[in-house]
Amino acid sequence: METVREWLNALRTGECSARDAVTTALERIRTVDPQLQAVIAIDPERALAQADTIDRQRAGGEDPGPLAGLPIGIKDVICEKDVECTCASQILKGYRPPYDATVITMLRRAGAIPVARLNMDEFAMGSSTDHSAFAITRNPWDTNRIPGGSSGGSAAAVAARMLPCALGSDTGGSIRQPAALCGVTGLKPTYGRVSRYGLVAYASSLDQIGPLALTVEDIALLLPHLAGHDPHDATSANLPVPNYPAALFQDLRGVRLGVPKEYFIAGLDPAVETAVRSALHLFARNGADCVEISLPHTEYAIATYYIIATAEASSNLARYDGIHYGWRAPESTTLDEVYSHTRRRGFGEEVIRRIILGTYVLSSGYYDAYYLKALKVRTLIRQDFTRAFDTVDAIVTPTSPTPAFALGEKLNDPLQMYLSDIFTVSVNLAGIPGLSVPCGFSPDGLPIGLQILAKPFDEMMLLRVGHAWQQLTDFHLRRPPVCATSFSRPTTHA
Amino acid sequence: MPDFAPVIGLEVHVQLNTATKMFCACPNRFGDPPNTNVCPVCLGLPGALPVPNAAAIEAAVKAALYLNCSVSSFSKFDRKNYFYPDLPKAYQISQYDLPIGTRGSLEIEVSGTTRRIGITRIHLEEDAGKLVHAPGASLVDLNRAGTPLLEIVSAPEIFSPEEAYAYLSSLRLLMLYLGISNCNMEEGSLRCDANISLRPAGSSTLGTKVEIKNLNSFKGVQKALAFEIKRQSSLLATGTPIVQETRLYDAATDKTLSMRSKEEAHDYRYFPDPDLVPMTFSPEYLARLRDNLPETPQHRAQRFVSAFGLSQYDATVLTSDPALASYFEDTIAAGASPKLAANWIANNLLSALHQTSTSIGACKIRPPQLAALINLVETGTLSSTSAKTVVFPAVFEKGIDPNAVVAEMGLAQVSDTTQIDQWVVDAIRANPDVLDSLRKGKVKAVAKLVGSVMQMSRGKANAALVSQRIAAILKDMHGIEISG
Numbered sequence: 010m011e012t013v014r015e016w017l018n019a020l021r022t023g024e025c026s027a028r029d030a031v032t033t034a035l036e037r038i039r040t041v042d043p044q045l046q047a048v049i050a051i052d053p054e055r056a057l058a059q060a061d062t063i064d065r066q067r068a069g070g071e072d073p074g075p076l077a078g079l080p081i082g083i084k085d086v087i088c089e090k091d092v093e094c095t096c097a098s099q100i101l102k103g104y105r106p107p108y109d110a111t112v113i114t115m116l117r118r119a120g121a122i123p124v125a126r127l128n129m130d131e132f133a134m135g136s137s138t139d140h141s142a143f144a145i146t147r148n149p150w151d152t153n154r155i156p157g158g159s160s161g162g163s164a165a166a167v168a169a170r171m172l173p174c175a176l177g178s179d180t181g182g183s184i185r186q187p188a189a190l191c192g193v194t195g196l197k198p199t200y201g202r203v204s205r206y207g208l209v210a211y212a213s214s215l216d217q218i219g220p221l222a223l224t225v226e227d228i229a230l231l232l233p234h235l236a237g238h239d240p241h242d243a244t245s246a247n248l249p250v251p252n253y254p255a256a257l258f259q260d261l262r263g264v265r266l267g268v269p270k271e272y273f274i275a276g277l278d279p280a281v282e283t284a285v286r287s288a289l290h291l292f293a294r295n296g297a298d299c300v301e302i303s304l305p306h307t308e309y310a311i312a313t314y315y316i317i318a319t320a321e322a323s324s325n326l327a328r329y330d331g332i333h334y335g336w337r338a339p340e341s342t343t344l345d346e347v348y349s350h351t352r353r354r355g356f357g358e359e360v361i362r363r364i365i366l367g368t369y370v371l372s373s374g375y376y377d378a379y380y381l382k383a384l385k386v387r388t389l390i391r392q393d394f395t396r397a398f399d400t401v402d403a404i405v406t407p408t409s410p411t412p413a414f415a416l417g418e419k420l421n422d423p424l425q426m427y428l429s430d431i432f433t434v435s436v437n438l439a440g441i442p443g444l445s446v447p448c449g450f451s452p453d454g455l456p457i458g459l460q461i462l463a464k465p466f467d468e469m470m471l472l473r474v475g476h477a478w479q480q481l482t483d484f485h486l487r488r489p490p491v492c493a494t495s496f497s498r499p500t501t502h503a
Numbered sequence: 504m505p506d507f508a509p510v511i512g513l514e515v516h517v518q519l520n521t522a523t524k525m526f527c528a529c530p531n532r533f534g535d536p537p538n539t540n541v542c543p544v545c546l547g548l549p550g551a552l553p554v555p556n557a558a559a560i561e562a563a564v565k566a567a568l569y570l571n572c573s574v575s576s577f578s579k580f581d582r583k584n585y586f587y588p589d590l591p592k593a594y595q596i597s598q599y600d601l602p603i604g605t606r607g608s609l610e611i612e613v614s615g616t617t618r619r620i621g622i623t624r625i626h627l628e629e630d631a632g633k634l635v636h637a638p639g640a641s642l643v644d645l646n647r648a649g650t651p652l653l654e655i656v657s658a659p660e661i662f663s664p665e666e667a668y669a670y671l672s673s674l675r676l677l678m679l680y681l682g683i684s685n686c687n688m689e690e691g692s693l694r695c696d697a698n699i700s701l702r703p704a705g706s707s708t709l710g711t712k713v714e715i716k717n718l719n720s721f722k723g724v725q726k727a728l729a730f731e732i733k734r735q736s737s738l739l740a741t742g743t744p745i746v747q748e749t750r751l752y753d754a755a756t757d758k759t760l761s762m763r764s765k766e767e768a769h770d771y772r773y774f775p776d777p778d779l780v781p782m783t784f785s786p787e788y789l790a791r792l793r794d795n796l797p798e799t800p801q802h803r804a805q806r807f808v809s810a811f812g813l814s815q816y817d818a819t820v821l822t823s824d825p826a827l828a829s830y831f832e833d834t835i836a837a838g839a840s841p842k843l844a845a846n847w848i849a850n851n852l853l854s855a856l857h858q859t860s861t862s863i864g865a866c867k868i869r870p871p872q873l874a875a876l877i878n879l880v881e882t883g884t885l886s887s888t889s890a891k892t893v894v895f896p897a898v899f900e901k902g903i904d905p906n907a908v909v910a911e912m913g914l915a916q917v918s919d920t921t922q923i924d925q926w927v928v929d930a931i932r933a934n935p936d937v938l939d940s941l942r943k944g945k946v947k948a949v950a951k952l953v954g955s956v957m958q959m960s961r962g963k964a965n966a967a968l969v970s971q972r973i974a975a976i977l978k979d980m981h982g983i984e985i986s987g
Contacts, residue, residue, distance in 0.1 A: 088550045101549070108543050110550060209549040214777035243554050243779050321777055324582050327593030328547050332643070348586055371584075371772035380774060 013079060013173045013227035020078040027060035027067075027078030027122065034080035034124050037171045044152055044491055046144040047165040049085050050093060050126040056080070059122045074120030076234060081116060082166045082175035085126040086133055087218065088207040089113050092123075096209050097141035098131045100329045100355030102336045110207020111239045112176065112218050119234040127175055128162030131357045132326065133183055133211040135159050136429045139416060140359045147416070148191060149489035150455055154413040157187030163221045164191035168456075170492045174222040174231055178208055180215045181314050182408075182433025185445035188221055189408035189458020192447045194475070194485060195221040196228050199465045200440035201246035204239030210325040212318035213244075215437040224485055225446060225475035229253045232468065248466060256472035262296035264474060267401035271307035272432055278411040284449030284457040285407045291481055292405070297474075302401060304393040307435060309386050311427055314434035316370050316383035323367030329355065362423065391439040398464045403474050406432050408445040408458030436462055444471040447484035456484070506704040507736045511661035511697060511728060512623075512712075515674060517653040517684045518630065518692040519562050524649035525629040526553030526596065531651065533690045537635070537644035545649035547591030552778050555580070559651035560603075560782060561792070562683040563627040566653055567604025568793050569681055570622050570674075576789075578603050579781040580627075584772045588643055589632040597654075599773040602626035603782075609657075609677070610801065611669040620670055621658030628652050647691075653684075659698070659709065664728040671695060671721045680797050680825045688720055695724055700745070701735045710735075711745040715759055717752045727752040727759055734759070803828055811841035820849050826863045827853075830870055837874035840881065847877055851891060855899050867902030868895075876905040883965050889914045918965040923956070923972050926964065930955035931976070941983050949973060949985055 010019055010033070019025035025033070035053055042048045066073040083089065086096050088106035090113075095101045113123065130140040138146040138161025146161045148154040149169040156165040160177030164187035167175050177184040179197035188195025196219045203218045210216060220231040233254075238247040268289060273282060293299045331337035331351030338350030356364070370379035397404060409429055419426040436443040441462055448459035459478070463470040479485050524531050527544035543551035567574050581599035607622035630650035635642040655674065661667050675686045675693060686693040695718045700710035713731060718724045735745055750759040775781075798806070800822045807818035807828075822828045827848070834844040852873070856866060868876075876894060879885035885894060885905075897908045909915050917923065930952045931938065940948035949970075956969050977983040 094549070096549070104549070106543070106548060106550065108548070108551075205550075206552050207550040210778075212777075241554060242552050244552075244777075320774060324584050324594050324772070324774070327584060327586065328549070328591060330586060330593055332588045333546070333591050334548070344588065368772065371774055373770045373772070376772075376774070 011170050011173065012223045013230050014224070016079055016173045017076065017230070025078070027063040027073075028057060030078045030080055031056045031060040031122055031124055034172055038125060038166075041169045041171050041491055042166075045147050045149060045156075045165050045169055047128055047146050047156070047162040047169070047171065048082070048125045049095065049097065049128050049143060049162065051124060052092060055092070056122050056124040059117070063120055063122070074118060076116065076231075077120030079121045079174070080124040080172055081121045082125045082127045082163055082172040083113070083123045084129050084160050084163050084175065084177045086129060086178055086209045087112065087176055088209065089123055092126065094126070094209065095143070096132045097129045097143055098329075098356065098360070099142045100336050100351065104335045106207070108207065111204035111241060112235050113207065115234050115237070121234070125166065125172065127160070127166055130159035130161070130183075131360050132209070132322070133159040133178055133180055133216075134322070134359050134363050136182065136186055136426050137414075137419065138162060138165075138187070139420060140357055142357055145416060148413045148455075149491045150192060151413065151453070152491070154415055154455070155190070155418075157190035157409070157413060159183040159187075160195075160221065161187045161191075164188050164193055164195065167191070167193045167221050167223060168489055170488070174220055174227060176218055176235075177221050178211075178216055178218050179433075179437065180211050180217075180318060181437050182430045184219045184221060185433050185436075185443055185458065185460055186409050186430065188445040189447075189460075190413040190456065192456030192458075192484065192487065192489065193221055193223055194225055194228055194447070194479075195219065195445045196232070196468070196471065197436065197443045198232070198236065198468060199246070199442040200437070201244055202442070202466060202468065203235045204237070204242045204245045206239055206241040210321075212321040213325060214321060215314075215318055217437070225444070225472055225479050226254075226257055228444070229257055229472045229476070232472075236468075246466065251469055253468065253472055256469040257476045259473045259477075260296065261292060261474065261477045263298070264296070264403065264470075265298045265300065265401040266292055266474070267302035267397050267404040268299055269302050269304045269307065269397070269404060269406060271304050272406040274410075276410055276428070277407065278451070280412065280449070280451040281407045281410060281457050285405070285459060288448045288459050288478070289405065292474075292478070295477065295481060299405075300401060302397045302404065304390075304397060304435065306386065306389045306393050310390055310435040310438060311431055313383045313386045313390065314430070314438060315366065315427060316379050317387060317438070319363045319367030320371050320380050320383075321367065323364045323371065326356075326360065326364055331355070359423070387438045390435055394435075394439045394441055394462075402463070403470050404462040405474075406460045406462070408432060408460040412451045412453070412455035412457055432460060436460075441465050442468050442471055444475050446475045446478055447487075448478075448482070449484060450487075507701040507732070507739055508704045508706075509662060509699055509701055509728070509732050510659045510709055511663075511667050511699045512659040513657045513661065513667060513670060513724075514696045514698070515655045515657075515671070516630075516694040517566075517655065517678055517686065519559050519651040519653060519683050520685050520692070521556055521558045521562065521651055523556060525556050525559055525627070525651040526649055529649065532646075533692070535646055537642070537646060540646045541648070545591075546645055547593075547648075553596060553776075555779060555782075556651060559627065562651070562681070563603045563625070563653055564784060564789070565681055565792055565796065566655075566678065566683060567607065567625045568789070569677055569796050569799075570604065570607040570609060570625060570655070572604030572607030572622060572625055574604050574784060574789055575601070576784050576786070577601065577781055578784070580776045580779045581773045582776045583628075585769050587631070588641065589634050589645075589648070591632065591645060591648060595629060595631065596776055596779070597628035597773075598626035609670065609673055611666060611673050613663070613665050613669045618666070620666070621660050623656045623658050625653060625655045628654060659700075664725040664732070667697065667728055668721050668725045671724060676800050676823065680800055682797075682825070694718075697724055697728060699728055699731050699735075701732065701739060710739075711747050713745065713747065714749045715752055716749060716762065719752075719754060723752060723754055726757045730758055797825075800825075807831075807845075811835070811845070813841065813845050817845045817849050820853075821845060824863060830863055830866075833870035834874050834877075837871040839874035839877040843877045843881065844874070847873060851895055852899075855896075867900065868898045869902065872898055872902070872905055879905060879909060883918050883967075884915055885909055886914075886916055886966065913963075915963065916965045917960055917963045918968055920968065920972060923964055923968055924976065926956045926959045927952065927969070927972050927976050929959065931981075938981060938983070941977065941985065946985055
């Protein structure tokens with residue numbers, strides 16, 4: 010019982026009650042998480058209470074929803090009413106939101122049970138999950154390595170089979186990159202496809218919530234319960250939600266796949282390049298048309314991203330001032346001291362670095378040269394994709410230039426860390442959807458991810474290509490060493 | 504001492520009276536207990552997102568059109584970043600380079616001269632919360648946070664404190680006509696900051712400007728500006744440069760005091776709010792709003808003069824409040840003669856409202872009742888004196904039907920000639936000396952007959968008719984001519 014489909018089957022057939030499901034997930038967390046530290050907090054009572062409600066509904070003949078009883082992990086950046094939400098930051102220690110994010114409301118309505126708050130880089134800023142104020146999450150494939158980030162807790166928890174699925178958020182690759190580095194499947198939906206209401210903002214024009222799971226099929230099962238218009242989010246798209254699982258019944262024949270030449274660059278790990286190239290051969294052998302394309306503004310993506318994201322972050326994170334909620338530096342006497350001490354000590358180094366960067370690029374005299382210029386380049390990057398999608402149905406690239414790097418390796422070299430987002434940030438700048446699926450292993454046994462991109466709101470194409478890929482391969486089913494033996498049966502309690 | 508001429512610009516904030524706040528569904532209401540009209544959005548909680556209030560945007564566009572602004576098809580919201588405890592997100596959602604309206608104008612009249620004052624821009628933003636300072640602690644009330652606010656910035660084309668007063672009065676009246684704000688300065692739904700600089704009379708370059716805040720009434724604006732003109736003139740006269748600064752007006756002393764100098768000015772780091780999508784206005788939408796704008800106060804006053812024959816003065820008084828003007832029109836619609844209605848409203852009604860501090864909206868005597876009262880006098884059923892001294896006060900106080908008052912108190916005039924003739928004959932009979940006096944040419948003696956008739960009728964005889972009948976009977980029965 011590992012994939013969402015397996016869990017749902019067990020729950021539907023009655024082989025496993027919702028209480029069993031929650032108990033199982035909690036037990037796996039207790040067993041595995043001490044080695045990984047993917048989980049920030051659990052609230053067993055709360056999860057079990059929801060499970061009991063579902064079991065009662067089912068017993069009474071009511072339909073408790075299509076995801077009834079499914080345990081899910083929540084990145085600690087998405088608000089759940091009355092549940093501590095820290096964004097892995099000291100500054101939000103003890104903060105309990107008085108409301109549910111729209112995705113939480115939707116998941117609960119479908120019967121899913123949030124069981125754990127998952128670790129991340131502080132305020133989703135980072136690509137390693139070692140920028141958490143509370144714990145360093147480890148990669149289930151090699152606990153001396155990072156799981157990727159910022160949704161590293163989500164990716165590690167799913168990879169280690171603690172939970173069948175988790176929510177992450179992706180601003181520049183924060184779902185796809187850790188999914189790739191942990192060998193799981195992760196989707197960043199189109200900007201506007203999933204409501205951001207209740208997602209603590211890092212960079213509002215780039216942030217998007219998405220699911221992580223073991224298979225594309227699982228993603229297709231979850232997405233209908235995340236996607237859709239939300240009147241509480243002015244940037245959410247008022248478009249119908251397609252029947253995503255239907256994408257699983259289509260094969261690769263006739264699909265035109267674009268391979269951007271700018272993504273095969275110096276610095277691309279040879280194992281990653283080999284894995285992606287062999288993926289392309291396999292796609293071609295199974296009926297897809299692989300053509301080389303050009304995304305000419307790719308080289309500006311990192312710079313553009315770090316200007317726009319930090320500019321928005323500097324404003325979004327200004328509210329953590331020690332006045333209204335969260336942590337306040339204790340010995341401050343004046344208002345200015347409350348602000349400066351709280352923020353200096355409440356935020357970690359990477360967050361402070363990005364706030365300062367963002368403040369700088371928006372400052373009078375620098376705005377035109379940095380922020381305004383970045384907005385213009387963003388338009389060019391978006392146009393690159395629009396043009397590419399005139400001739401191809403999907404674009405295939407590596408997700409990350411390298412497999413997982415060692416803990417602390419890039420902690421003191423932020424530029425190197427920023428470069429690990431090189432293949433993912435353009436997608437956020439363009440607002441298009443992106444999926445990462447496992448596509449191989451490095452000689453060290455570390456997972457490698459393949460990124461599939463499509464037109465805005467064409468998640469169907471991602472699911473179609475990704476699922477077809479997983480029908481041809483089994484990388485997504487391999488287990489990391491921390492859970493070498495399969496968790497086959499649910500834990501049942503008398 | 505050389506002559507210095509002031510150049511004044513006014514920045515007015517008008518709170519819109521929409522049912523809900525600018526970016527959330529909280530009630531937009533003044534006077535509730537602190538922090539009761541709040542939600543994750545206006546509290547600025549992490550993860551909450553703003554959704555613009557369509558009614559507020561429409562009110563802003565209407566205001567821009569009413570103030571003759573050009574409204575472009577595209578507008579957007581920007582973030583203005585600064586730290587202050589009454590600003591929970593540490594940024595205010597406002598508008599920077601693409602405001603709703605630009606290049607408008609407003610007509611003012613000062614001592615008989617009409618001038619057009621330019622309006623530089625009009626934009627929509629959210630209000631901040633309020634700080635309440637107690638001993639040893641400052642408390643934050645966020646009920647006001649997120650209230651829709653219109654900022655209207657005049658061009659530096661106001662040249663005297665009197666013009667500033669006229670500008671504010673005129674602007675307030677227009678907002679009241681549009682019905683988009685209560686414009687109540689005590690409740691803060693209309694607020695004003697003033698910028699003023701002085702330059703040698705005749706010069707065309709601008710001097711160093713000073714901003715005045717804490718202006719809590721139109722008279723206060725006028726007084727603060729007058730003080731500033733004196734203060735800056737005497738500094739300039741001695742060659743002392745003016746410091747660019749913000750000054751606070753103290754209503755108790757009518758003086759302004761330095762608050763902070765501009766060196767500490769903020770860099771607000773404006774940038775487009777990524778949580779909100781730009782606003783677009785189609786030509787059809789703008790045309791529809793423009794076609795449905797209310798008549799301006801000036802037009803309405805003009806119409807009152809031409810259509811109802813009112814004096815310019817009465818027309819101006821009646822249009823000084825849209826509710827009053829509507830009251831007047833409703834009274835006419837209920838059948839009263841326009842001129843009589845204007846007299847009654849401008850004199851009796853307004854003074855009664857004033858004495859009882861009642862607003863026209865809360866006034867108990869409604870237009871149909873006032874029309875009925877006016878008609879009772881006009882048809883002679885009620886004497887003008889009784890109407891003013893007895894019936895009007897009763898109806899004003901209780902909001903009852905004037906006919907009922909007249910009936911209940913037996914105030915109906917007797918206009919029946921047979922009855923009046925009988926009283927006249929009786930009066931002549933009872934006062935034989937009057938005939939002698941009249942024959943001697945003492946015309947004033949008639950008053951005795953009138954008094955006698957009134958006494959017999961207990962004041963109810965129609966006075967005009969009584970005089971008329973006395974003259975007729977004296978002539979017909981006694982051959983005495985008193986008229987002419």
